[in-house]
Amino acid sequence: MGCKLNFSETTSIARLLENDGFIKKDFDEVADLYVINTCSVTENADKECRQLVRRIQKKAPEALVVVTGCYAQLKPQEIANIPGVNLVLGAAEKFNISAHLKELSKNDAGKICSCDIEDVNVFTASHSLNERTRIFLKVQDGCDYNCSFCTIPMARGKSRSESISDVLKRVDEIALGGAKEIVLTGINLGDFGKGYTGGRKHEENFFDLIKELDDKTNIERFRISSIEPNLLSNEMIEFVSRSSKFMPHFHIPLQSGSNKILADMRRRYKRELYAEKVELIKKLMPHACIGVDVIVGFPGETDDEFRDTANFLESLDVSYLHVFTYSERDNTYALELKPVVPVHVRNERNKILRNISYSKMQQFTEQHIGQSRKVLFESVNKNGMMEGYTDNYIKITAPYRKEWENTIVDWKI
Numbered sequence: 298m299g300c301k302l303n304f305s306e307t308t309s310i311a312r313l314l315e316n317d318g319f320i321k322k323d324f325d326e327v328a329d330l331y332v333i334n335t336c337s338v339t340e341n342a343d344k345e346c347r348q349l350v351r352r353i354q355k356k357a358p359e360a361l362v363v364v365t366g367c368y369a370q371l372k373p374q375e376i377a378n379i380p381g382v383n384l385v386l387g388a389a390e391k392f393n394i395s396a397h398l399k400e401l402s403k404n405d406a407g408k409i410c411s412c413d414i415e416d417v418n419v420f421t422a423s424h425s426l427n428e429r430t431r432i433f434l435k436v437q438d439g440c441d442y443n444c445s446f447c448t449i450p451m452a453r454g455k456s457r458s459e460s461i462s463d464v465l466k467r468v469d470e471i472a473l474g475g476a477k478e479i480v481l482t483g484i485n486l487g488d489f490g491k492g493y494t495g496g497r498k499h500e501e502n503f504f505d506l507i508k509e510l511d512d513k514t515n516i517e518r519f520r521i522s523s524i525e526p527n528l529l530s531n532e533m534i535e536f537v538s539r540s541s542k543f544m545p546h547f548h549i550p551l552q553s554g555s556n557k558i559l560a561d562m563r564r565r566y567k568r569e570l571y572a573e574k575v576e577l578i579k580k581l582m583p584h585a586c587i588g589v590d591v592i593v594g595f596p597g598e599t600d601d602e603f604r605d606t607a608n609f610l611e612s613l614d615v616s617y618l619h620v621f622t623y624s625e626r627d628n629t630y631a632l633e634l635k636p637v638v639p640v641h642v643r644n645e646r647n648k649i650l651r652n653i654s655y656s657k658m659q660q661f662t663e664q665h666i667g668q669s670r671k672v673l674f675e676s677v678n679k680n681g682m683m684e685g686y687t688d689n690y691i692k693i694t695a696p697y698r699k700e701w702e703n704t705i706v707d708w709k710i
């Protein structure tokens with residue numbers, strides 16, 4: 298379940314198990330072991346997990362069921378109580394799954410192996426492989442911010458990262474495997490640079506990382522999955538505009554277009570800074586794609602403040618929105634804020650912003666019709682068709698051609 302980072306970690310867990318002799322099956326097939334990597338952002342994570350376990354029990358009653366991931370760290374007991382769950386692994390244990398499996402039997406019910414999130418301080422590298430043409434490479438984990446709606450710091454712990462030299466080694470390995478594009482992922486990617494390698498503390502920064510990747514690796518394309526506006530420096534934007542490897546594609550969380558709501562969310566910027574970043578990106582790279590995360594229905598968001606956000610988004614030269622409906626999370630400061638926005642109002646606001654997103658996406662695509670851009674096609678034949686993305690993240694569907702698989706092709710939109 299969940300985000301790109303979870304996706305890369307899920308693949309790493311699968312790889313660990315394959316090294317131990319397990320064979321990977323589709324979730325719908327019968328297996329001896331099922332691992333569910335949960336997400337805390339997913340609404341109703343508990344319900345979804347319950348449903349999955351029920352499906353497993355019907356299909357393979359003798360199978361072992363292990364649940365890990367953010368939700369397992371936040372609510373281990375809740376998950377352990379789900380009938381059919383044999384083992385719950387917290388954040389520190391998810392990559393030790395092999396060791397835990399050696400001691401696990403079907404008679405174990407709801408066993409929990411988890412520790413306090415304050416004690417989770419080791420960075421474990423992971424990346425997706427053989428799943429998609431684009432590889433999601435985790436270079437950072439955890440977060441030291443305390444946005445008032447967010448439980449991720451409680452689920453993933455303090456900010457920590459891989460060292461630049463280790464990232465470079467990993468990227469070389471990935472390049473040898475033939476991949477053309479790497480998406481750098483993290484929980485708070487712009488905060489890259491904190492961490493320990495072999496017990497030694499390193500202090501580096503994200504700008505240094507992207508410069509080194511640009512300079513010293515053979516990967517043709519990099520994308521930055523998501524970066525906080527206050528951590529996206531003007532130098533980085535200028536650098537990406539000059540780089541042939543870093544794609545003109547940014548995903549920058551805004552969350553609200555009202556400065557009052559931003560302050561209540563404990564975000565570290567005002568909307569003016571956000572507008573400046575978008576303006577600079579479009580000035581230097583008019584073709585750049587910019588995605589925006591936004592939350593609707595945060596406590597205290599009045600009709601006026603919501604309109605303010607909608608108008609602000611309309612005025613920005615961005616390409617698409619990811620709209621999230623606020624939902625209450627235990628142990629967050631936002632729970633204390635009033636008045637609560639009724640759920641039907643949250644849903645209406647979500648719909649309004651999704652409509653804005655749709656027209657922004659359409660506008661952005663139409664601006665490029667007739668232009669030639671480079672498309673990286675994926676290695677999947679979907680009923681005679683194949684898909685790929687341009688440098689600026691426009692999705693292209695074309696009749697399948699074997700020789701285009703995992704290849705960058707000049708394409709007239």
Ligand code: SF4
Nearest residue numbers: 440442443444447449
């Ligand atoms: S920056 Fe804020 S929203 Fe993002 S993970 Fe950290 S606390 Fe959560």
